[in-house]
Amino acid sequence: MPSFSTHKFTARPLAPQTLEMEGISKKTMEEHFKLYQGYVNKANEILEKLEGVDRDPAKANQTFSDIRVLKTELTFALGGIKNHEIYFGHLGGKGGQPGGALAAAIQDNFGSFDAWAKDLKATGIAARGWVWLALDHDYGHLFNYLGDAQNTFPVWNATPILALDTYEHAYFIDYGAARAGYIDQFMKVLDWKVVEENYARAAKMSGR
Numbered sequence: 001m002p003s004f005s006t007h008k009f010t011a012r013p014l015a016p017q018t019l020e021m022e023g024i025s026k027k028t029m030e031e032h033f034k035l036y037q038g039y040v041n042k043a044n045e046i047l048e049k050l051e052g053v054d055r056d057p058a059k060a061n062q063t064f065s066d067i068r069v070l071k072t073e074l075t076f077a078l079g080g081i082k083n084h085e086i087y088f089g090h091l092g093g094k095g096g097q098p099g100g101a102l103a104a105a106i107q108d109n110f111g112s113f114d115a116w117a118k119d120l121k122a123t124g125i126a127a128r129g130w131v132w133l134a135l136d137h138d139y140g141h142l143f144n145y146l147g148d149a150q151n152t153f154p155v156w157n158a159t160p161i162l163a164l165d166t167y168e169h170a171y172f173i174d175y176g177a178a179r180a181g182y183i184d185q186f187m188k189v190l191d192w193k194v195v196e197e198n199y200a201r202a203a204k205m206s207g208r
């Protein structure tokens with residue numbers, strides 16, 4: 001049995017302030033929330049199917065098999081849950097810059113806040129799905145990682161503390177194809193207090 005076969009995911013509701021933001025409309029957020037709910041529902045469905053999947057080694061196959069499809073798409077659904085919970089969780093703020101330990105860590109790793117923001121924006125335009133600012137626990141580095149889908153290119157033993165959704169659904173209603181404008185607006189509605197808390201939790205995991 002998969003170790004979390006009895007686990008059921010539940011969608012976390014959007015905080016009210018995420019529905020009244022400048023530049024990222026209520027309509028965008030409501031539609032976006034429906035996609036997130038879809039990932040929650042699919043993760044639950046996949047876990048249920050995994051309980052009964054045929055584990056006969058003769059049936060498992062790397063080209064196509066039920067266990068392959070379920071385990072591959074579980075990572076997509078789980079990524080869709082986790083990525084959006086980080087993203088929604090730090091929207092609805094006033095932008096600006098972080099303070100405290102996170103400000104110092106960004107300064108150490110990128111040279112300045114502006115250099116970090118420039119890298120985030122360029123990475124966001126280059127990505128097909130996500131950018132994550134993550135703390136690598138092995139090396140103590142903060143880095144803007146690029147993801148092309150919900151489940152591509154994460155690295156082990158690193159914790160994302162900020163997530164920028166660059167899928168078209170995150171901005172097309174409000175910005176059309178002008179993704180750079182959306183990223184600028186994302187920075188203006190980011191709640192740095194939440195990101196600072198995410199960093200503090202991640203830093204604790206690192207023992208730093």
Ligand SMILES: [Fe+2]
Pocket residue numbers: 032035084165167169170
């Ligand atoms: Fe999304």
